[in-house]
Structures are given as C-alpha cells and as structure tokens.
Amino acid sequence: MSNVKLKEGVNKLTAFAPATSANLGVGFDILGLALDAVGDKVTLTKRDDGQIIIEKINSVTGLPLEPNKNTASYALQKMCEELDISCGFSMQIDKGIAMGSGMGGSAASAVAAVVALNGFLSNPVSREKLVEYALYGEEIASGGRHADNVAPCVFGGITLIRSLAPMEVINLPYPELYCVIIHPHLQVETKSARGILKPEIPLKKYVEQSAQLGAAICAFYQKDIELLRRSMQDLIIEPQRANLVTGYYQVKEAALKSGAITATFSGSGPSMLAFCDSKANAEKVTLAMLAMFNKHGIEADQWISPINPDGAYIIEDK
Amino acid sequence: MSNVKLKEGVNKLTAFAPATSANLGVGFDILGLALDAVGDKVTLTKRDDGQIIIEKINSVTGLPLEPNKNTASYALQKMCEELDISCGFSMQIDKGIAMGSGMGGSAASAVAAVVALNGFLSNPVSREKLVEYALYGEEIASGGRHADNVAPCVFGGITLIRSLAPMEVINLPYPELYCVIIHPHLQVETKSARGILKPEIPLKKYVEQSAQLGAAICAFYQKDIELLRRSMQDLIIEPQRANLVTGYYQVKEAALKSGAITATFSGSGPSMLAFCDSKANAEKVTLAMLAMFNKHGIEADQWISPINPDGAYIIEDK
Incomplete structure (x- = not known):
C-alpha cells in the first residue's frame, strides 16, 4: 500500500529543468553541472482514466510519442508505478534544448516530468528519489544508468555522484565560472x-x-x-x-x-x-x-x- | 654555475622527519598523511673532503651503509650534485620507524637528510624541491617514483600529489582524526x-x-x-x-x-x-x-x- 496522496485541487503543473553538461573532462560518468542558458518544460494535466499520454512535443521533431519510448513519459510512468499513482496524466513537452546538442536534453525532459509530478504530491519525494526516477528515462535514451546529467539537472550547481545505489549526490562549491x-x-x-x-x-x-x-x-x-x-x-x-x-x-x-x-x-x-x-x-x-x-x-x-x-x-x- | 651558498658557521644539523601512511585506500599512489607517533632523525656534519659517509645507523640493523644504496645518503648525494654542493657530509641516522612497518621509514630517512641539508643553505629550496630530492632515495627503496610517503613527510597533514613533473603537492584540510x-x-x-x-x-x-x-x-x-x-x-x-x-x-x-x-x-x-x-x-x-x-x-x-x-x-x- 502506498502512502502517497495527491494534493487536492491541483490539476495542472509545469516544471522547468535546465540544460546540463556531463563529465567535465576529469569526471567521466560522475561529474556534471547545470546551465542557465536553456531548458525543457513539461506540463502535466491530471486525467482520470489511468493513461499516460504525450499530447504534444513543441519545437523539435523526431522524438517518440509512444509513452514507453520517450524519456519524459517513461520516467513519469515508472514514478507513477513505484508510488502507486493511478490517475494518469496528459503531458506536453516544450523542448528548449536542441537535439544532440550535448546539453542533456533527454535528461532535462525526464527531470521536468518527475519534478512536475512531485508538485502534485502532498508529501514530495527527495531530490535523490527524483534522480532515480528520471534515470529510468535516461536509461532508454543512452542505454546505461548514467546520472551525470540527471543529477545536476535536479540539484543544480556542480554535482558529484558518489553512488547510484543508494543514490548519493554531492553538491560542490565553485568559483564564478x-x-x-x-x-x-x-x-x-x-x-x-x-x-x-x-x-x-x-x-x-x-x-x-x-x-x-x-x-x-x-x-x-x-x-x-x-x-x-x-x-x-x-x-x-x-x-x-x-x-x-x-x-x-x-x-x-x-x-x-x-x-x-x-x-x-x-x-x-x-x-x-x-x-x-x-x-x-x-x-x-x-x-x-x-x-x-x-x-x-x-x-x-x-x-x-x-x-x-x-x-x-x-x-x-x- | 650554482648560486647555492652554505651558511657561515653551521657545521652540524639534525632534522626530524615523521612516519607517514600512503594510499589511504582511495588514493593509490597520490594520497598520504603524516603521523605524530614516531619518525627518523638524520644528523649531518660538514666535511671538507667532498665525501658523503654514513657514520652510524642507530636502532635498526640490516640497512645498507653504502651511500648509493641507502635512501638517506642517496637522496643527499643527488641534492648535493644538483645544487653543486661539494664539501661532503658525515651522516648519522637514528631510525625511530620500525623496518617494514608500513609507516614510510625509507621516505622519512631520505626526507630528514634533505631537510637537514636545506638547513645549511643560505637560500633554502622549496618543499616541492625537497620532495623531488627525497624521491631519489625512495626510488632505490621501492623501485618506482612514488611520492605518496615523501610528500606528506615533507609537507605534513594529508597531501594529494597532483603531478610529479612539475612537482605539485596539495595540502587537504581534515577533521580531527x-x-x-x-x-x-x-x-x-x-x-x-x-x-x-x-x-x-x-x-x-x-x-x-x-x-x-x-x-x-x-x-x-x-x-x-x-x-x-x-x-x-x-x-x-x-x-x-x-x-x-x-x-x-x-x-x-x-x-x-x-x-x-x-x-x-x-x-x-x-x-x-x-x-x-x-x-x-x-x-x-x-x-x-x-x-x-x-x-x-x-x-x-x-x-x-x-x-x-x-x-x-x-x-x-x-
């Protein structure tokens, strides 16, 4: 049985997730940072038929609309499953990050989706949990469980991933860069x-x-x-x-x-x-x-x- | 031509170099720390015949007395050569660190020797340079150029060696340990x-x-x-x-x-x-x-x- 409850009266939410850059040369698969320039937005609207549907993807073409192939909807599906949230959602994705630009577009869409869903919850989950859910999306995009875009996308700043299981992300200080x-x-x-x-x-x-x-x-x-x-x-x-x-x-x-x-x-x-x-x-x-x-x-x-x-x-x- | 000058009136000096522990698990060949418990001492006495001689090694047996086989005298030889110091020295080594105890005994003797010699100089060399000279001694002991005992022995604290050439050692902060x-x-x-x-x-x-x-x-x-x-x-x-x-x-x-x-x-x-x-x-x-x-x-x-x-x-x- 799940203890997760949805907030009353919230039917539609939009989340923004920033572009990111992973590896930073010295930190293959463990370091990443969040950028201020651009990002993706995901808008979720509650349904009552239990379905997760991608209504629209703006600004880019060629991304899959099937919910279990798209990084955003797949991450959302997994989060709904694990938290036993059964209402269903319609999703609109506004891609601000150009395809293949090396700025973590697939991670950002997945993160925006799970952050939006988190906004519906009376007891939101931790940022570490959001990284875990978004990672499901990243997995179908890159074929591996690499959190070096997802982690800075959720946490901001420069992040070091010490461990994927249990998920542990460390925020590093940094000079003006x-x-x-x-x-x-x-x-x-x-x-x-x-x-x-x-x-x-x-x-x-x-x-x-x-x-x-x-x-x-x-x-x-x-x-x-x-x-x-x-x-x-x-x-x-x-x-x-x-x-x-x-x-x-x-x-x-x-x-x-x-x-x-x-x-x-x-x-x-x-x-x-x-x-x-x-x-x-x-x-x-x-x-x-x-x-x-x-x-x-x-x-x-x-x-x-x-x-x-x-x-x-x-x-x-x- | 060397610019190195020996201080007037200094004929005998003793230096202490602490025991160290290298690697610290996560930092193979790059991390090390200095210990407070024990250490080696080297006493140098100026000669005038250009020779480097080991007069005595106290407390342990089995260490080589030939100057180019002992870590302390070999490091001293190399430092004298590179700085063009030709007077010669007699050396007494007091081993406080037990042989094979994993506390950097060979490094400590080499460091004590070069730190003692540095005390004779009107313009002492940098700590990075001392690490380089002591490393010559470490090389004959371990068969490789590994500074993870020598660096904390010279610098104290917990050290990270970023580079051997040029030598760069970073002192890390640490909690009470x-x-x-x-x-x-x-x-x-x-x-x-x-x-x-x-x-x-x-x-x-x-x-x-x-x-x-x-x-x-x-x-x-x-x-x-x-x-x-x-x-x-x-x-x-x-x-x-x-x-x-x-x-x-x-x-x-x-x-x-x-x-x-x-x-x-x-x-x-x-x-x-x-x-x-x-x-x-x-x-x-x-x-x-x-x-x-x-x-x-x-x-x-x-x-x-x-x-x-x-x-x-x-x-x-x-």
Whole structure:
C-alpha cells in the first residue's frame, strides 16, 4: 500500500529543468553541472482514466510519442508505478534544448516530468528519489544508468555522484565560472561514443587521472582558478573520443589560447564545453572555437551560460 | 654555475622527519598523511673532503651503509650534485620507524637528510624541491617514483600529489582524526606488493573508484566524518592485495565493527591503517584489530597517532 496522496485541487503543473553538461573532462560518468542558458518544460494535466499520454512535443521533431519510448513519459510512468499513482496524466513537452546538442536534453525532459509530478504530491519525494526516477528515462535514451546529467539537472550547481545505489549526490562549491557550449553540426550518438571506449584502462593512467580529478575537486572547494586550469586534464576519455569530432584538438587549442580554463567534451560530444572566468572571456573563447570549427567547414551553435545553482523547479502560476 | 651558498658557521644539523601512511585506500599512489607517533632523525656534519659517509645507523640493523644504496645518503648525494654542493657530509641516522612497518621509514630517512641539508643553505629550496630530492632515495627503496610517503613527510597533514613533473603537492584540510597503525609480523615487500597488481583495470571500476576518491576529498574539505565513512572504499587495490595478509578482511571487519571510520592498507602493507574519530575509539579499534590478528596466530605492533600537521623540520640546538 502506498502512502502517497495527491494534493487536492491541483490539476495542472509545469516544471522547468535546465540544460546540463556531463563529465567535465576529469569526471567521466560522475561529474556534471547545470546551465542557465536553456531548458525543457513539461506540463502535466491530471486525467482520470489511468493513461499516460504525450499530447504534444513543441519545437523539435523526431522524438517518440509512444509513452514507453520517450524519456519524459517513461520516467513519469515508472514514478507513477513505484508510488502507486493511478490517475494518469496528459503531458506536453516544450523542448528548449536542441537535439544532440550535448546539453542533456533527454535528461532535462525526464527531470521536468518527475519534478512536475512531485508538485502534485502532498508529501514530495527527495531530490535523490527524483534522480532515480528520471534515470529510468535516461536509461532508454543512452542505454546505461548514467546520472551525470540527471543529477545536476535536479540539484543544480556542480554535482558529484558518489553512488547510484543508494543514490548519493554531492553538491560542490565553485568559483564564478562562465560555460561555453559549442555544438558542431556533426552526428555522434551517445551510444556509439560509449561503444568506442576500451573496457580497460592502464593502472598508470588511472593513477594520473585520479590525481587530476582529486586536484580539480580541491580547486572547486578552494575556488582556485589556476589549480582548476592545471588539473582539468582528461587522459582517459578524450584521447579515445577526439577523432569523433573533426578538428577537436585544434578547437580545444583555440579555446585555451583565447584564455579558456579548460575545453573538453560536453557529455559524450560532439558538443564541447569550455570554462571561462568572465563573460567577456567567454565571448572571446566562443568566437575562437566557432572560427576554428568553421575553418574545418563545420557549422556550429553556441551558448554562453553561468552555472545554474538551482536545478529544476515548478513554474508557479501567475 | 650554482648560486647555492652554505651558511657561515653551521657545521652540524639534525632534522626530524615523521612516519607517514600512503594510499589511504582511495588514493593509490597520490594520497598520504603524516603521523605524530614516531619518525627518523638524520644528523649531518660538514666535511671538507667532498665525501658523503654514513657514520652510524642507530636502532635498526640490516640497512645498507653504502651511500648509493641507502635512501638517506642517496637522496643527499643527488641534492648535493644538483645544487653543486661539494664539501661532503658525515651522516648519522637514528631510525625511530620500525623496518617494514608500513609507516614510510625509507621516505622519512631520505626526507630528514634533505631537510637537514636545506638547513645549511643560505637560500633554502622549496618543499616541492625537497620532495623531488627525497624521491631519489625512495626510488632505490621501492623501485618506482612514488611520492605518496615523501610528500606528506615533507609537507605534513594529508597531501594529494597532483603531478610529479612539475612537482605539485596539495595540502587537504581534515577533521580531527586518530590513526591506528597495526603492523603484523609478516614479510611483504613493497616491490612484490606492487608486482601483483594487474597492469589494467576495468573502466567501470575506474568510474566507481573515482566517485569514492572524489567523495572522500569532499569529506575532507567538509570535515564530514559520515561521508568519509561511506566513501573510503578501495575497489581496485585492496581486493588484489588482501590475500598477502592472513586475516586481512577479518581484521578490517573487526576495526569497522569497533567504530573505525575506515580500515585499509597502510602503503602497500602488510601494515593496516584505521581512521577513528576519537582517541578512546582508536584504543578500542586497536585492541579489536590486535585480537583478530592474534586469533590468526599473528603477532603485531600498534601505534595510535593524530595527524601531524607540520611535517619534517630542523631540530634547533638548545
């Protein structure tokens, strides 16, 4: 028997979930951050026939409307099942995050759905639980249980996932940072970007990479930009994925030469993330990265965003 | 040409270097801490014939007296060479750290030697440089360039080595901790403990271990004992080395059951390190660990020590 009760008189709710960037170079599958630039919205309307239906997906085409194939509706289904919520919901998804942009679009839709549902509950579940539910959606999108987009999407800020079972997410402090996201118009699917990774890594590389991860976490706590610059080195994943993106190392070099603290893949790519210490610098770095992609004949979109400290939330009615 | 000058009128100096414990479970080859319990002393007396001679090693037998085989004199030789110091020194080593006790005895002697020499210089070198010189000694003892004992021995506290070249050591903050070191009377050499490690690790384990390392560093910064307890998990090295020590997992379990925050290898073993949050608790944990080793017919020595915040230093004449 479930103790979950729905609030009286609430029939429709909209939640916003921000774009995110996962891995951050040193933290493959464990680090991620929330962006302020864009996000997805999900509106849920209560039904009484027990069905979960996607009514509409705005702004993008090609996403599945079948409830058990779409990340948002699948996460919602699982949360309803586990909490024994049987009324059913109609769902409208407003995609603010471009498809394949490396900014966690599938995670954001799933998170917006479960955060919206949480708003219906008299006893809302914890943020850790929301991550778990949203992960069901992420699983059908990426083929694995990776919370590095979902966790910052729910919690905001920069997050470290210590454990998936039990779910444990740690919010890291951080200095003032501006994130540049560059989305080159190349097709790289998360599943194939994961497929090319060797299943084993040398112990020696593990030690070197651990040292960089450890130092980067120290840099976040100490808000030490120069230590961050030295330690944001990815010795394991980047060398294996760089050739998926034409001009990757030249674009990275262009970013660093223009003053970026680091430039790396956003998630599994092809998008790239650069950290900058000011907005002016972020603009300079953006232009340099775009110019280099252009030199390789590649069009790209760009976003500049501070880190979003809040994560997903219910949009209150006016 | 060297700019190094020796201070006038200084002919004899003694330095103390503390015992250390390396790895700390989650930080293979990169984390270490300094102990307050014991340490080695090295006394240098200036000569004028250019020779480096070991006059005496007190308290232990079996250490090499040949200057290029002993960790202390070899480190001193290298430092003299690189700084172009040609007078020569006589050396007396007072070993406070028991041989093979897993408390960084070879590192401590090397560090005491280079710290003593630094006291002769009008322009002393940096602590990073001292780590580099002492590492030459560590290399002949362990067959590799591992600074995880040398760094905390020089710097004190808990240290993370981000990079060996250039040398970069980060001092971590930490909550009040009492360390228990248990030295079972078993022979395990550093070189062979290293030799059994597989040269590759699964990517999946790397991700899980990175998460624990990252969380442990967060726990040190946040001085969060419970987070430390959850995150001090070694999924990579411990399973490979546990069978080198009879009863390892039972002793570990006895420690944890008695309230230890973590129990793991001290360095490459056979000694074990446990973290406790009070002295009373450390005494309880010590007894439990000793009793379990005894049950396996193994004698053991024990030390209880807070973390030494200062590292190696020159002992001033009275």
